[in-house]
Amino acid sequence: xxxxxxxxxxxxxxxxxxxxxxxxxxxxxxxxxxxxxxxxxxxxxxxxxxxxxxxxxxxxxxxxxxxxxxxxxxxxxxxxxxxxxxxxxxxxxxxxxxxxxxxxxxxxxxxxxxxxxxxxxxxxxxxxxxxxxxxxxxxxxxxxxxxxxxxxxxxxxxxxxxxxxxxxxxxxxxxxxxxxxxxxxxxxxxxxxxxxxxxxxxxxxxxxxxxxxxxxxxxxxxxxxxxxxxxxxxxxxxxxxxxxxxxxxxxxxxxxxxxxxxxxxxxxxxxxxxxxxxxxxxxxxxxxxxxxxxxxxxxxxxxxxxxxxxxxxxxxxxxxxxxxxxxxxxxxxxxxxxxxxxxxxxxxxxxxxxxxxxxxxxxxxxxxxxxxxxxxxxxxxxxxxxxxxxxxxxxxxxxxxxxxxxxxxxxxxxxxxxxxxxxxxxxxxxxxxxxxxxxxxxxxxxxxxxxxxxxxxxxxxxxxxxxxxxxxxxxxxxxxxxxxxxxxxxxxxxxxxxxxxxxxxxxxxxxxxxxxxxxxxxxxxxxxxxxxxxxxxxxxxxxxxxxxxxxxxxxxxxxxxxxxxxxxxxxxxxxxxxxxxxxxxxxxxxxxxxxxxxxxxxxxxxxxxxxxxxxxxxxxxxxxxxxxxxxxxxxxxxxxxxxxxxxxxxxxxxxxxxxxxxxxxxxxxxxxxxxxxxxxxxxxxxxxxxxxxxxxxxxxxxxxxxxxxxxxxxxxxxxxxxxxxxxxxxxxxxxxxxxxxxxxxxxxxxxxxxxxxxxxxxxxxxxxxxxxxxx
Amino acid sequence: xxxxxxxxxxxxxxxxxxxxxxxxxxxxxxxxxxxxxxxxxxxxxxxxxxxxxxxxxxxxxxxxxxxxxxxxxxxxxxxxxxxxxxxxxxxxxxxxxxxxxxxxxxxxxxxxxxxxxxxxxxxxxxxxxxxxxxxxxxxxxxxxxxx
Numbered sequence: 001x002x003x004x005x006x007x008x009x010x011x012x013x014x015x016x017x018x019x020x021x022x023x024x025x026x027x028x029x030x031x032x033x034x035x036x037x038x039x040x041x042x043x044x045x046x047x048x049x050x051x052x053x054x055x056x057x058x059x060x061x062x063x064x065x066x067x068x069x070x071x072x073x074x075x076x077x078x079x080x081x082x083x084x085x086x087x088x089x090x091x092x093x094x095x096x097x098x099x100x101x102x103x104x105x106x107x108x109x110x111x112x113x114x115x116x117x118x119x120x121x122x123x124x125x126x127x128x129x130x131x132x133x134x135x136x137x138x139x140x141x142x143x144x145x146x147x148x149x150x151x152x153x154x155x156x157x158x159x160x161x162x163x164x165x166x167x168x169x170x171x172x173x174x175x176x177x178x179x180x181x182x183x184x185x186x187x188x189x190x191x192x193x194x195x196x197x198x199x200x201x202x203x204x205x206x207x208x209x210x211x212x213x214x215x216x217x218x219x220x221x222x223x224x225x226x227x228x229x230x231x232x233x234x235x236x237x238x239x240x241x242x243x244x245x246x247x248x249x250x251x252x253x254x255x256x257x258x259x260x261x262x263x264x265x266x267x268x269x270x271x272x273x274x275x276x277x278x279x280x281x282x283x284x285x286x287x288x289x290x291x292x293x294x295x296x297x298x299x300x301x302x303x304x305x306x307x308x309x310x311x312x313x314x315x316x317x318x319x320x321x322x323x324x325x326x327x328x329x330x331x332x333x334x335x336x337x338x339x340x341x342x343x344x345x346x347x348x349x350x351x352x353x354x355x356x357x358x359x360x361x362x363x364x365x366x367x368x369x370x371x372x373x374x375x376x377x378x379x380x381x382x383x384x385x386x387x388x389x390x391x392x393x394x395x396x397x398x399x400x401x402x403x404x405x406x407x408x409x410x411x412x413x414x415x416x417x418x419x420x421x422x423x424x425x426x427x428x429x430x431x432x433x434x435x436x437x438x439x440x441x442x443x444x445x446x447x448x449x450x451x452x453x454x455x456x457x458x459x460x461x462x463x464x465x466x467x468x469x470x471x472x473x474x475x476x477x478x479x480x481x482x483x484x485x486x487x488x489x490x491x492x493x494x495x496x497x498x499x500x501x502x503x504x505x506x507x508x509x510x511x512x513x514x515x516x517x518x519x520x521x522x523x524x525x526x527x528x529x530x531x532x533x534x535x536x537x538x539x540x541x542x543x544x545x546x547x548x549x550x551x552x553x554x555x556x557x558x559x560x561x562x563x564x565x566x567x568x569x570x571x572x573x574x575x576x577x578x579x580x581x582x583x584x585x586x587x588x589x590x591x592x593x594x595x596x597x598x599x600x601x602x603x604x605x606x607x608x609x610x611x612x613x614x615x616x617x618x619x620x621x622x623x624x625x626x627x628x629x630x631x632x633x634x635x636x637x638x639x640x641x642x643x644x645x646x647x648x649x650x651x652x653x654x655x656x657x658x659x660x661x662x663x664x665x666x667x668x669x670x671x672x673x674x675x676x677x678x679x680x681x682x683x684x685x686x687x688x689x690x691x692x693x694x695x696x697x698x699x700x701x702x703x704x705x706x707x708x709x710x711x712x713x714x715x716x717x718x719x720x721x722x723x724x725x726x727x728x729x730x731x732x733x734x735x736x737x738x739x740x741x742x743x744x745x746x747x748x749x750x751x752x753x754x755x756x757x758x759x760x761x762x763x764x765x766x767x768x769x770x771x772x773x774x775x
Numbered sequence: 776x777x778x779x780x781x782x783x784x785x786x787x788x789x790x791x792x793x794x795x796x797x798x799x800x801x802x803x804x805x806x807x808x809x810x811x812x813x814x815x816x817x818x819x820x821x822x823x824x825x826x827x828x829x830x831x832x833x834x835x836x837x838x839x840x841x842x843x844x845x846x847x848x849x850x851x852x853x854x855x856x857x858x859x860x861x862x863x864x865x866x867x868x869x870x871x872x873x874x875x876x877x878x879x880x881x882x883x884x885x886x887x888x889x890x891x892x893x894x895x896x897x898x899x900x901x902x903x904x905x906x907x908x909x910x911x912x913x914x915x916x917x918x919x920x921x922x
Binding site: 083084230300382432435768 | 794799805809816819821823835855872873879883901907911
């Protein structure tokens with residue numbers, strides 16, 4: 001395993017293709033252009049994605065086909081989990097291909113190797129799919145259009161391009177008015193060379209880019225025809241239900257339980273190389289799957305199965321209080337990173353600056369500040385429970401049906417487990433009933449393949465809901481210490497920030513370099529705030545509870561700490577928190593989103609009577625986002641008997657993502673991300689008692705319902721850089737998440753004078769049932 | 776002890792044989808009848824992804840024993856309308872409600888039940904407790920405002 005470069009958050013630039021990177025396939029199928037999409041911006045994550053490594057960036061994974069019947073198909077390797085990128089990609093393509101957006105059929109690609117005309121997978125994470133492939137798609141559309149027009153010119157016999165116009169997939173030869181459809185010349189176009197510098201449509205003539213158009217996946221999502229992972233039905237299939245050991249780190253003790261009456265098999269499953277994290281190490285039998293004729297009977301049999309587990313000796317240390325005390329201890333007792341290793345946690349990594357000089361500046365400042373922010377483990381909480389369906393024919397084929405964010409990882413895993421060559425394995429990516437980062441993992445896929453190989457029938461493996469909450473790969477527990485010093489006018493002259501949290505990468509066996517695991521500390525480094533002498537550190541936390549990539553990863557952890565601390569410093573300085581941020585900003589885009597959100601909420605006039613504002617700002621995936629919360633205080637308890645400290649009236653969000661391909665879709669993503677962060681800030685936590693996760697279903701994992709949903713207002717900042725070929729764009733999918741927790745804490749402080757530094761706000765909350773939600 | 780029941784789902788009678796009469800309607804619909812538009816989310820009457828109509832009332836199929844709905848009229852998302860023409864479905868498309876979409880069968884069936892009960896607009900929305908992790912609530916409200 002090679003070292004992973006981790007300090008690469010904004011490395012990905014939208015990619016321009018050379019014509020040699022297009023693969024042209026001709027023949028009766030019409031014109032087919034294959035090209036390569038980028039992987040996520042998180043290089044570290046991309047390197048994690050495939051056990052054998054992800055496909056190279058130059059590997060064809062996206063296909064545009066114009067058939068001789070005129071049908072236009074875009075085959076996409078990335079996954080659709082509700083973020084709308086299938087629609088956004090088709091929208092971009094339609095512009096330079098000069099066809100109506102609605103005529104493009106988007107098709108989920110099946111990853112495979114070799115020269116087959118099917119897409120290869122790319123990872124779907126890191127808020128990347130649309131923006132990093134924008135220019136590739138525009139070039140592909142323009143190249144295909146020019147090839148089609150050239151083919152028409154050859155047929156007409158007039159090479160004067162001024163005599164041709166294109167509209168809605170129809171080429172018009174203007175001297176005679178002859179109409180030539182794309183389909184008519186598609187086969188001929190496939191024999192032509194790919195143009196080196198196809199002409200892109202000028203921004204001023206855009207018909208689709210920048211417009212809110214309807215999404216392609218919505219019709220199937222209102223009538224039950226959308227197929228998610230759990231909806232796969234195959235002839236003769238059987239149903240398996242997983243039952244993990246109740247304690248993290250436990251393994252099956254003794255023999256496999258006998259198959260219960262009416263069931264087909266009980267299959268022990270082990271942790272497969274590449275899928276284990278923390279307590280769950282390769283080769284451990286940490287679960288059994290009961291196989292039966294339908295989900296319900298099998299689930300009941302699994303619940304009633306008597307299974308003996310061997311509990312690990314460290315189970316008693318896997319407790320919440322211990323995680324917090326380990327973090328506190330790590331702050332003062334740690335070993336600095338050494339290039340010669342072993343760098344076992346707790347290891348101290350210096351990310352930026354110098355602690356001694358920061359401490360010196362703080363010590364000699366007029367005012368000192370020192371606070372800690374604590375965040376718990378949080379499960380992903382995708383609404384569709386994990387499942388994977390496998391049809392394995394020994395020596396012949398393996399078909400895997402799964403809602404996954406990284407189909408190429410599934411392909412590699414099936415190859416590893418079955419030994420079948422890659423071209424005998426097909427991975428069918430379904431719609432995802434939420435991804436949120438959980439479906440980057442393949443633990444459940446590896447179990448399904450093991451079960452299929454054991455029972456010799458097509459099998460769907462289900463993780464019942466409590467297994468999803470309990471056996472998640474959680475957002476890491478974290479302690480963030482912020483020390484700062486202010487001068488007499490309130491300006492920051494020294495800043496020392498240290499994050500203590502487990503490393504997602506290190507837990508997977510990847511060595512972490514001198515600058516640490518950027519996904520642990522992202523959001524604390526590179527801040528465009530003038531703060532005098534700074535120090536940014538990360539200390540690896542030793543907890544072995546499995547951790548993973550939770551929508552926006554470290555950003556949601558660290559933005560809570562940093563933007564809460566900035567707010568506290570503003571209060572200490574006696575300066576309005578919006579003005580305080582402006583005063584320190586060193587980045588016009590940072591300032592821009594702050595001003596935009598202030599305008600949106602009419603900050604200068606203040607909130608409506610009885611309401612209080614709280615603000616936060618951050619940047620991520622090449623985009624900048626600022627948020628303001630307006631909340632009002634409550635005096636009564638909530639229906640669950642817990643204090644209901646406040647009602648959130650409104651949330652205001654301003655985003656600068658350079659070009660907004662589909663503004664309406666971007667706004668829904670911002671709202672959705674905000675809600676995900678909102679749920680976590682108010683209620684999200686998993687707790688452990690002697691290694692046993694405590695919260696298994698929604699009553700104990702409360703989320704907001706319609707009645708708790710604030711009004712949300714969004715604004716997108718137009719940015720003129722879009723018109724220059726190859727310039728940057730920004731991501732959207734995770735941008736709504738990080739700011740909501742600090743904005744809530746900051747608004748609550750303004751309302752009450754009380755500062756919340758430990759999440760969630762309501763750790764004891766429960767949720768009522770549907771028919772009587774007010775329990 | 777296997778039991779065979781006749782269920783009326785989407786206007787058709789289905790004979791289903793279950794090993795356990797407590798099997799929830801959700802799994803009968805999904806695994807035995809093969810209609811997968813009705814979703815499993817929590818199986819504890821909390822999330823609402825499994826909502827169907829039983830005699831025109833929103834019913835959480837995850838906690839409804841199959842035996843209890845014999846003789847009743849059951850409608851799932853697949854049977855709500857031919858060609859997605861129910862007013863709720865049209866409004867859901869018009870306002871582009873779904874994101875991941877996994878909760879939306881249940882949301883639409885809950886909305887349909889509200890309309891059948893004579894509740895419209897804000898009154899209907901106040902009775903909607905289905906959860907949505909994607910945060911589509913504002914657009915659900917917009918859609919229901921027109922119904």
